[in-house]
Amino acid sequence: MPQTKKESLFFTTIVCFSMVFSMSLYNLILHGQFSWGHLFGGLIPGFIVAFLLDVFVVAATAKKIAFALPINKEKKLHMIIAISSCMVLGMVFFMSMYGVVIQFGFTKEFLSYYRAAFVANLVMALPLQLLLIGPVCRMILKKSQQNNWLNEKAID
Structure with a gap:
């Protein structure tokens, strides 16, 4: 898990980008609208919205809820599953709203x-x-921590 602010920002960025990319691809295929133009056209705005929601709205609430759950907090896997599940619920709540507004706007069918x-x-x-995404991104974070990628100083 991230141990510094820089690691936390790195981890949030790679998880957020991976999820936005994957879920954008999924939704375009699901609705029969896949094209590379649609995928990449919506990727940056979707990532920006998701990143801001993650950092400023969802993460703190998800962690509070996860830590309040009656689970064994000494077991790292239990905490990872609890936090990740709460994060997914929060992000799906908001990003589904974002997707519907972008695709259909606020119509009388909005709720359905x-x-x-x-x-x-x-x-x-x-x-x-x-x-998939969580374990792969945690592996990337662990490799970066082992190799000190995020804490190396630039050589002039």
């Missing part, structure tokens, strides 16, 4: 579109985060 998007996104995002 939102419910469908929330369920479809949660079904994909939770296992994606717990089984």
Whole structure:
């Protein structure tokens, strides 16, 4: 897990980018709208929104909830699963809203579109985060910590 602010920012960035890329790809395929132009056209704005939501809204709340759950906090795996699950729930809550607003705007069908998007996104995002993105990004973070990538000083 991240031990410094720099590591935390690095970890948040790689997890957020990986999830936005994967979920954008998933949603475009799911709705029969995949093209590289659509994917890359929405990737940067989606990443910016997701990153800001993660850093300023979801992360602190998700961690508070995870630490309040009746789990064995001494077991690292239990804490990883609790925090990751709470993060996914929060991010799916907000990013599904973002996706519906971007695709359809605020129409009278907003709630039905939102419910469908929330369920479809949660079904994909939770296992994606717990089984693939989370472990891969934690491995990248661990390698960076071992090799001191984030703490090396520039040579002039």
